[in-house]
Structures are given as structure tokens and as C-alpha cells.
Amino acid sequence: MSEIFRLEDVTFTHPGTTRKVLNKMNLTIEGGSRDAVLGMNGAGKTTLFYTLTGVYKPQEGTVYNHGEPVDYTRAGLQNLRSDVAVILQNPDEQIFCSLVEEDVAFGPLNLGLDRDEVERRVSKALRDVRMTPYARRPLQQLSGGQRKRVAIAGALAMNPKIMIMDEPTAGLDPQASMEVMELAEKLHLQGVTVLISTHDIDIIYKWADTSSILYNGKIEYSGPAEGFYSDPETVYRCGLLTPSIFNMNRDICAIDGMDVDPYPRNCCEFTAKFGNPKESGRLVCVAAEEETAAERYEEVMKDLKGVQTGVYGSDVRYALTDNGIDFRFDAMDMCFTDAVRGKDSVLFYDSIYTPTIKEQADKLRKIGFDVDLEVI
């Protein structure tokens, strides 16, 4: 893994104030990991992000990007920012144009891309956030959650190497939140470094490999989430909470004399660990592309009439909208959970997610449950 960002004793104070929002902060962000940044309001998360993108220049300490100190000249910053996209918590702060498609095109046009490429990226990004029907609508007519999706589309259209998402699911409905996490996973698999800050501890616990905890302008902890959550006093002091599934696992294991490790992080892992599952249901996994999804669906479902179906990933979801899919959202966990309870299902997914499917099956095996998984 390569180092993407490194902060060395970084201190930042907003002009005209005295509080050090970042106070000798040290942090390394590695490429290719799923990173979460957690902390209470005012802990310095947003300031950290602005520091990473060069918007704020620290008074002390150094920010390194790919091993080089950030160059705060105009050209240097432009260079840095062509790699990094940021989704702000409040979408209204990053909406520049009046029409949806114009707004999403704003970033790519600034990159100097040609019209066709811009158009291609805009339509793909809008589709990924399910806002295609709103392309020609004025932004003021959209709800808060819809504007958030437009802001996300704008960041996706930049094809960044580093994606910083500040509260990406706040204000989104549950299905849209799941889609955003799916997108984050897709970016991760494409090699983009994804950094998510959120207050939704339960959602992020399912996804992140590394959690960095901010407190009082410093990094209180950085590593796998469990190492932090196992110390309730510190969690509490940092103004955070432990994920409910982490708590339940701890309590049940204490009462029943079981080992807390492996830690379940979602429903299929929890029920596999505590439900004494017997025979696995058959889980047929079908990797597809947007163009091939409909055809594959026909082909696979011929022999599997009446079996429950799920989609994971925006390409297959889009291609199979009219196919009467049973689980259109959160389908990976739904289908694996069905396997745990002995029910058959078929999961169609964008082929890029193959490693994620394998990872899920491996995790269940570690818990002691072998999924009857068939990849076709």
C-alpha cells in the first residue's frame, strides 16, 4: 500500500480565533483502504478535510500528498484538487448552477474535458445516484436529499483518485444511503481512496477497515474499529457510541461464554454466529455488466423460477429495473442472510464487486458458516 496523505504535527487555527481546531495532528491515509473518520461535532473533521485539500494551510506542521509536501501555489493546488473530490455535508455549499445537469457538469468542464466526455460522465453519474429523470430540473425544486444526490453525482463525475465524503448519508432516505455505500465500495474496488466521515456509526461499522477517531484536534485512535470500541470509557469521552451490533455481540458472548471474535458486522454475520444455522440456502451469484444484465437474467432465471432475487450495484439495478427484483437495496446482506436461514436466492451484481462477495463468504466461513455459493 502506498501513502496518500500524511499529516505531521499539523496545527490549524481559524483566523481571528484562538482554539487550535487541529492540534499537532498526526495521521496517515494509505491508498486502497476503506477509511472512516469519526468524532463529535467540533472535533475537527471538516477542518481536517479542508486541510487535506489545501483549502486551509496549517500554521504549523506539514501535509504530505504522495510523500511530497503540499504545494500551496495556484498550480500546485490545482494539481492536488484534480485528484481529490469532496462531498460536503451541506449540498447547498457546493451547488453552483441552476439546472441539475449543468451543476454535475461544472467540475468536469473545469477540468477541460471535451463535451462528449463531459456528457458521458454526467449521464453516468446522474444514473448512479438515480437522478436521471431530474437532469433538466432546477435545483431549487429538489428536496434536501435529492440535492445531496446531485452533489454526490458532481463528485463522481470528476473521476477522482481520492474521494472524501463528509456525512454522505445525512438527510438521505435509507435506500439512497445504501446506494451511497455501494458507490463508496465500488470506488474502493476501482482503486480510489475513500475517506468517509459520518455520525452513522452503524452504517460505517459495516464498511470501514480503518477508523480514525478525532478528539480535541488530535487523532485519538487509528486502526480497526473494534480496538476503539472495546474501550467504552474512551468512546464515551470522545462523544461517540459503540455500534449496536458490537454491543449485542459483546453482551451475548459474555452471557453465553463465547468468544467475541470474530466480530459480526452485519445481519448475515450476526445470525450466522448466534442462530445455529443448519443447511445453507443456495446463493447463486451472477456477475453482470449493464449491457449483459437483462440477458443473463433471462438465462439464469429460466432454471430458477420463483427464487428470490437481489441486485447490488447501480449498473445491474438500472438494467433490471423492470424485472421484478425482490431485494433492490441492501441486497448483499439480504441474500447472504437468506442463505443463513436456508433460503435460496440469486444475486445479480456489477462484476466489479466480485471481491466483495468473496470477502463476505470468507467472513462467514470464519464465523463457522459455509455458504453454498455458486458464482456463475
Place this chain on the structure above:
Amino acid sequence: MATLLEADNITFSYDKKGPKVMDGMSMKIEEGKKTAIMGCNGAGKSTLFSLLNALRKPDSGKVLFRDKPLTYRHKDIIKMRSEVSILFQNPNDMMFKPYVEQDVAFGPENMKLPKEEIEERVQESLFAVGMEEYRKTPIMKLSYGQRKRVTLAGVLAMRPSVIIMDEPTAGLDPQMAYEVMEIAEQMHSSGVTVIMASHDTDLTYSWADELRVLYGGKCMYAGEPEPFYSDFESVQKAGLLLPTVFMMNRTLADLGKGSLEPYPRAQSQMALKTAQHKDVDLGVLHVIKAERDTDIKAIIDDYQLGGMPTGVYGMSARMALRATSTDVDFLYNGPENCTMKCLNGQDSVLICDPLMFDKAVTSAMFINEHGFGKINIDVV
């Protein structure tokens, strides 16, 4: 129960050519209940609230308050709004004055209350949201979360009979989210009807008595949460997902580990329902019912409760706590934190507003009543 607020076949659109945001919306809100309103982005939750509060007028159909259709006469509207308060999602949409205390006093002043009464309400409301020290602070200087608390204080100062909260926890860190939920529970305990729109499926599931689901400008479901979540097709159509504990409980029931009912709604309930050993020693939950003037320190000494993990819950308990110099471990989410300590075999102490007692022991009672374990509840 009496119907307090009602939407009767409402249609509404923002402009004549635009889509109908409300399209035959009918819904009843019962007095004294906790009602969660859910629906996907753009389903019309915020629009519905502005209609219920007479900020907008429906194109057709009626809004009824205490069975009477709204008249939209200025005088009636002012009176109605003193009873039906909205806490908007974005606090910046509802701050009217430059200083904190002025902003909180704004509503009561409009109600033409006597000066002393306004002063008392401002003081109490700011205490309830933990913003007393900021009385004289300019609102400009406050953070988002602090502004949210000030607007909540403004709503409290109106002493409404209905409070409508639009995404009250969005953008708040977990600690503040629990503080807001505690205030909502406090209001409910004192007889206020609480309506909450939220996208947090797990939060609303653990909180709500009643669920209303909006879809396509209509109310597609009204009733208790479980029947709705048992119909997965409708859940999906509405843009929602299953609450985590609901999905876990159903899967475990399918695997023959326990029955579907009783439905656990909180993590401690789910954990104890799942654990095999029902006879293991759990801790004792000591609950100190504290009025404002209760000497907590003396009680803790008399009953030898010092040194145990201690939480606080509810307004009078917080006031009593302030008067003493007692250390508390859990300043927020007291009931669940103390119950969790009991699950881990530790005794704990919860200093609790007597009005909030039932809410504080919900999880412990659930566990005890269904034989999932035994938490001794010792009321001091």
C-alpha cells in the same frame, strides 16, 4: 384516543404546472402518541408538516386540528401555532433574532405572555437543552449543533401540545442526538404529542408507537411498525429498509431460535432474547427517582451506591444533579448505558426524573417480563 391533527384528502403542488406533492393525503395523528413519519426523499414529509402547521394552504382537502378545520384567519393561525410547533431540519430556517435569549423568547413574546412568565420559560428551556451559559451569545457564533439546540429551546418555550420534529438528529453527533431524543421523551412524558420525521430506521423503530409512511403524495401505511415491516414489498416500494433488529429477530425466529414475538426494539432487548443462558446473574439497576430538590448525594451515601456506573435521565434529575457535586458516568443515553452495564453483570445507578421512570426501565422490563433474564430493578 382522540384525534389531534388530521389531514383529510389533501392535494397540494408548489406551482400549477408542477407535480402534485400531496395527492389525496389523509392521515390522523392521535393525541399523546409518538408518531414516526417515514418516506423516501421527496415523498413530501416537509411539505406535509408545513400544511399541518398552516404555513401553506392545501389546493383541496382540509387540515383539522382538534376536529375543527383550519380557518387560515390570522388570529386562529397564531393560536394554533402556539399549540402546534415545528422543529425544522435546518435550524438556520427558524432563527429570527441576533441573540440566543431573544430568539428563545420570540415565541412566548408573540403569545403576549407576562414578562416573568417569559423569563421563567426562557431559563427553563435553555437549561433543558444545555445552553444556559450561551444566553447572551450571538447566534452567529454558535455551531450547527448548538443552533439546533437553541431552536429546540425556542419550541420548548412555547409549551406546545404537539411538536413536529423534522429530522431532529440529522447532522448531530451521537451524543447530541441522544440529548435531543431525551428532550423529545421528556415532552412526551408531560403529555405532549410528538411527531417525528426521520430517515433513521433503527432510531424510529426503537422510539415510535405509531408509524405513518408517505409515498406518492399519499399515506400508504398507518399503524404499528411491525405489520408494515412484515410486508417487505411495501417497505421497498416506500424507499425504506428493515430496521436491523427487526431483520435479525425475524431471521433467528426462522432458524428456530425463539419465536417472532415479542419483538425486541432495542439492542439490549435483542441481545438478551438471543442469548442462550437465561439464568445468568445480571446486575441490579438502582433507579433513584429524583425531583428537582432531591439531595442525590445523600441518597447515594445512604444506600451505598457510590462507585457504581451512574447515569442520569430527564429534566428534574439533571436539575437535582446540578445542585450537588456528584460525578456521573453517563450524561446521555443513561437508560440504555445503565442497562448494558447490568447485562455485563455490573450493578448500575440511574438518576431519573420520576415522570420518565417507565421509559427508563423499558428494556429491563422487556427482558424480565419475557423471561429473557432477570435484571433486579431497585427503586430508591
